[in-house]
Amino acid sequence: MQAVAGLSFEARPGEIFGLIGPNGAGKSTTIRMIMNIIAPDTGTISFDGSPLSEVDKDRIGYLPEERGLYRKAKLGEVLEYLAAIKGAKPALYRPSIDAWLERFGLSEWKHRKVQELSKGMAQKAQFIAAVAHNPSVVFFDEPFSGLDPLAQDELLAVMVELKQKGATVLFSTHIMEHAEKICERILLINKGKEVVYGTMADIKAQYGRNAVQLEFDGDASFVAGLDFVESVVSYPRWIEVELKEDADPDVLFRALAGRLRVRRFETVAPSLHKIFVRLVGGEEAQNVQA
Amino acid sequence: MSRLKYVIRHEFRLTAANKAFVILTILGPFLIFAVTVLPSLLAQSPGTVASGKPLALFGAPPLVEQALKATFSGMGIEVERVDDAATAKDSVLDGSLLAFLSLEAGWPDNGKAVWYSKSGAEITLYSAASAVLEAAAREARIVESGIDPALVAKVLSPPSFEVIKLDKGGAEEARGSDAFVEVLMTVLVFVMLIYMTVLLYGQMIGRSVVTEKTSKTVEIMLSSVKSQDLMFGKILGLGLAGLLQYAVWVSMAFLLKRFVGPLLGLSLPASISTGNLIWLVVFFILAFFLYSSAYAALGAASEDEQHLGQMAWPLIMFLIVPLVMINTLVTTPDSTLVVILSLFPLTSPIVMLARVLVSSPPVWQLALCIALLVMAVAGTAVLAAKIFRVGILMTGKRPKLKEVLRWVTVK
Known part of the structure; x- marks a missing residue:
């Protein structure tokens, strides 16, 4: 069985890279191969231009999709152990761990057993385990899953911070909105194959088309039937309408008059989700969250 | 190697800081005391x-x-x-x-x-x-x-009858039935010690490996260390804890023999000698490595602790066989069956130890026994490392024996 095939991409130092795709697209398999946990049948993984070696792994921080820490051990001990096996010196990782625990409000849990942590706290602890040894590259596999919206925003901010400090941040997600917020470069995959790859700006420009985001009261089902409308994607609070190439948004605005109570009408570059839907078709896109 | 050190340290700490470990280490000698000295105390009065x-x-x-x-x-x-x-x-x-x-x-x-x-x-x-x-x-x-x-x-009036044990050095040692009972007691105690500790540590390693799977720590570990470092780190870490335990027990036996025994006017069986204690430790170390590598492989191939328990049965049988045969071991230490069992690696640590205690097995048999054990340990470790490498990442299903055998052949 082949999980991924023919993927090729690179992340540059100091950039945030998103590996995006629906569930089962092969994101975790790709990351596991990069982390040398499983070996690819063919192909190479390079780090700083030369093949990835065991030593390079020390400079990478990893947050696996399958979360778990030694439950019977104390939180501080586990974090120190995980930093030590990355080859970090105690003088470096001890203050770093304390600072991160402080940052996530976990300082008082340092001497308690991991099994006493709540699920959200354990998630944060696992995040600290990935970054405590000050890696130059961090890999987060689905970092946002299981976090409440507040914690998700906190994590997004931390990732931007890591990037600003010069780290290369790679993460995988099936939630396009997160990728859209912070990624500079993305690889969108589906069924183990590349769908689109490039910088966010390039992709938007390439697939940038006539689109309008619309917030309204009333029934908008007629919009999809208008002859100058290419497609409509519904979001919980708005719809995104893609117009045919030569159509003017103004035509749409006039067509809506009197039939809907429009609260927001905004011409936009298409969202990543929209691009994904266009590229893989609506059925596949069901698995992806906007 | 440098990473292995941290894994060893972590596993040692996790084991040695465990309450059950501390209790067993301290109470062990008292249990031994209860089994060895107490009966003679009671028999006296x-x-x-x-x-x-x-x-x-x-x-x-x-x-x-x-x-x-x-x-x-x-x-x-x-x-x-x-x-x-x-x-x-x-x-x-x-x-x-x-x-x-x-x-x-x-x-x-x-x-x-x-x-x-x-x-x-x-x-x-x-x-x-x-x-x-x-x-x-x-x-x-x-x-x-x-x-x-x-x-x-x-x-x-009964005619005179004596039992004399001949030693290679030409020494003749008078052996009444009391002396034989003493040896029997020592064999029982030593055999039970090896059986209990090897089983205990083997199961601890198997459980530790399965926990790595069920608690999902394995991925983060493998992103930092090689799978064989993880496996041998566990085995060596727990092995050190086991050696610490034996060190405590052996030194307590010495103290008992030297100071406490004379104080109470009791003597420990002569068979608890320095030489025999060294043999005990040697066979414990060999048996420990053999069984713990096997258990590590079983742990990696199991789905959960329950599954591990089922898979470990055939292995445990080999530990139990010498225990069941203890009577035969002691009364006919040089019979063909006992000699074979004392050379076959899975039973030899216990059987050879018993033979050393009751008779003087030929030097070539001792050497062969240890050589076979060392080879078996090395072979099991290599196989276990291969099974471990693949098995540790397999979760959510019970692999079939055929699959496990295929893991071994994966390059």
Whole structure:
């Protein structure tokens, strides 16, 4: 069985890279191969231009999709152990761990057993385990899953911070909105194959088309039937309408008059989700969250 | 290698800081004390069971009464004459009497002797009583038949018989049945020690590996260390904890022998000698590595702890076989079957240790046994590392034996 095939991409130092795709697209398999946990049948993984070696792994921080820490051990001990096996010196990782625990409000849990942590706290602890040894590259596999919206925003901010400090941040997600917020470069995959790859700006420009985001009261089902409308994607609070190439948004605005109570009408570059839907078709896109 | 060190340290800490480990390490010697020294203590003074209660006697002729009194006063038990059998039985029931021995009129030829007690379990006491009665009855019958008692004594006196253990150095060691019982006790204690610790540590390693899977720590570990570092780190970490435990036990045995024993006027069996203690540690180390590598492989191939328990059974059987055969081991240490078992790696640590204790196995057999063990340890470790590498990442399904065999052949 082949999980991924023919993927090729690179992340540059100091950039945030998103590996995006629906569930089962092969994101975790790709990351596991990069982390040398499983070996690819063919192909190479390079780090700083030369093949990835065991030593390079020390400079990478990893947050696996399958979360778990030694439950019977104390939180501080586990974090120190995980930093030590990355080859970090105690003088470096001890203050770093304390600072991160402080940052996530976990300082008082340092001497308690991991099994006493709540699920959200354990998630944060696992995040600290990935970054405590000050890696130059961090890999987060689905970092946002299981976090409440507040914690998700906190994590997004931390990732931007890591990037600003010069780290290369790679993460995988099936939630396009997160990728859209912070990624500079993305690889969108589906069924183990590349769908689109490039910088966010390039992709938007390439697939940038006539689109309008619309917030309204009333029934908008007629919009999809208008002859100058290419497609409509519904979001919980708005719809995104893609117009045919030569159509003017103004035509749409006039067509809506009197039939809907429009609260927001905004011409936009298409969202990543929209691009994904266009590229893989609506059925596949069901698995992806906007 | 540098990473292996951290894994070893972590696993050692997790094990040695465990309450059960500390308790077992400290209580172990007391258990051993209970098994080795306590029986001889009790055998020396069966009176300790009596706790000061008197033994009631009914209907015994004066000569028999005297003989019983003499025997039981040696055990610190008073013998009281009673006249009412019914009251005596009541006193036994309410606990004020240790037991009640009743001789019917006409004893020994036309009446019974009966021992009444609450439990019927004080075997040392009633066998002593029975022996006294037997001698008394015999004497009475001899007198009745008019035979000269001196002649009878001559006829019945046992001829001399000695058991001597020959050692290679030409030394001859007199061995009464007591000495043999001592050796038997030591074999039992040593064999039980190896069996318990190897099983305990093996299972700890198997569980530790399965936990790595079920707690999902394996991925983050493998992103930092190689799979064989993780496996050998676990084995060596727990092995160090095991050695620490043995070090505590062996030094306590020395202390007991040197200081506590003489203080209490007791002696540990001569077979708990320095040489034999060294053999114990050597065979523990070899058995530990063999079984813990096997357990690590089993752990990696199991889905959860329950599954591990089922898969470990065939392995445990090899540990149990020598235990079941302990009688054969001790009585025929050089029979073909025992020699084969003392060379076959899965049973050899226990069987060879027992042979070393009871007889002197040929040097070539000892050397072959250790060589085979070392090879088996190396082979098992290599196989285990391969199974571990693939198996540790397999979650959510129970692999079939065929699959596991394929993992071994993966390059």
